[in-house]
Amino acid sequence: MIFSFLTENPKRYRLPKVSTIDDVIDLIKNSKKIIVLTGAxxxxxxxxxxxxxxxxLYARLAVDYPDLFDPQAMFSIDYFRKNPRPFFKFAKEMYPGQFKPSPSHRFIKMIxxxxxxxxxxxxxxxxxxxxAGIENVIECHGSFATASCTTCGHRVSCDDIKPAILEQRIPYCEKCAASHVGPWPADVTECDKGVMKPDIVFxxxxxPDAFHKAMEKDSDECDLLIVxxxxxxxxxxxxxxxxxxAKVPQVLINRERLPHMNFDVELLGDSDSIVDQLCRIDSEEEEEDEENEENTVVENTAPVKCQKIGKRHVPGDESTRHVSLDSSRDSGIGESSNSSNEGSSPRPSGPIVNGTYFHHR
Structure with missing residues (x-):
């Protein structure tokens, strides 16, 4: 058992030198050990x-299962053991293979x-x-990648139970089924029969132990947090x-403020649009830097520039382009919510109030 050292510390104060969207871009450029915490x-x-x-999902489950006193009970292990059907209705909608990564996922991969x-x-x-190809990832609440039997612990790949879930059948453990003889007693719950529960945390x-082990190490190494x-x-x-x-800068990219937290910069709006703006601004600034560099290049030298937030550079090819995070103009993973904007866009005009940037959509 891993003891979690995570505790609710006193509310932190904002860092005085971190307050603008330009500061966020500079932080990403200059930081070396960034933690990105992502949600739905x-x-x-x-x-x-x-x-x-x-x-x-919670609102729709309340309609489909009126006896579900609280939609969040769908993720209660005690309720699941009594009635796993609401969860598997949800699982059908979420099952892997139906969706592609968003521009926000691609932004993290770029970092x-x-x-x-x-x-x-x-x-x-x-x-x-x-x-999306992100390797340094901790799935804090588990995932649909594997499933385990609620009775014997037998683990299988998500592909093994996919047909049952998509057909809205409860997936049962083949090992438990093979070892049981005769009909089940009337008082036996579904989970006692051996239900294959996806390995997500209820x-x-x-x-997972991996979460606690990683945080114990990462909390001291992190030099920038992006939520x-x-x-x-x-x-x-x-x-x-x-x-x-508290000295580590913290940035929020979210639709709404989080009053119980105290981030140094809050970029409010759609995360895909905001990371697109971050990339565009960085790309524009980098183009200015390159123009200045061209005036001081020593003959017969061929410097190779590092990839920037919003730019790709191919050695031997001085042409660059925006990483617009738009499937129609990039590699095709995900679709930008503002894909109609062609070329570079002006710096966002939203005001910054106490470190909060209000993204105009």
Whole structure:
């Protein structure tokens, strides 16, 4: 058993020298060990419904299962053992293979390619981080990648139970079924028969040991925290910001403010649009730098520039382009919510109030 050191520390104060969107870009450029904490907001544009909105999963489950006293009980291990059907209705909508990563996922992968990503801690269970190719990822709440029997613990790949879930049948353990003879007693619950439960963390279950081990190490090494698309309501993941030294800059990219937190900069709006703006601004500034460099290049030298946030550079090819995070103009993974904007866009005009940038959509 790993003892979690995550505790709710006193509320941190904002860093006086970090307050603008330009500061965020500089931080990403200069930081070497970035933690990115992601929630459901980074996957909404992929077509995956969120949980808490008026049209989210919880609201729809309340209609389909009126006897479900609290939609969140779908993720209660005690309720699951009594009635797993609401969960498997949800599982059909979320099952891997139906969705592609968003521009926000691609942005995190871009940070990793630049060897700046210490870790991506995700609260999501959709496996889209791995689909995007992100390697340094901790799935804090598990994922649909594997499933385990509630009785004997036998583990299988998600592909083995996919047909049953898509056909809205409860997937049972083949090992338990093979070892049982005769009819089941009337008082036996579904889970006692050996249900293959996807390996996601339910309420009442502990987080994976990998989470605690990684945080124990990463909290002291992190030099920038970026929180994207999360309400930070579910502990212990919600305690990550307070577990990092107060001197480390913290940035929020989210649709809404989080009043219980104190980020240095809050970029409010759609995360895909915001990372697109970050890339565009960085690209424009880098073009200015390159123009200045061209005037001081020594003859017969061929410097190879590092990849920037919003730019790719191919050795031997001086042409560059924006990483627009738009499938029509990039590599095709995900679709930008503002894909109609061609070329470079002006610096966002939204005001910054106490470190909060209000993104105009």
């Amino acid at each position: 907001g980074v996957s909404v544009s992929c077509g995956i419904p969120d949980f808490r909105s008026k049209d989210g 990793e390619k630049r060897k700046k990503l210490l870790r991506n801690y995700t609260q999501n269970i959709d496996t889209l981080e791995k689909v 309420f009442g279950e502990g987080l 994207m698309g999360s309400s930070l309501k579910v502990k212990p993941v919600a305690l990550i910001p307070s577990s990092i030294p």
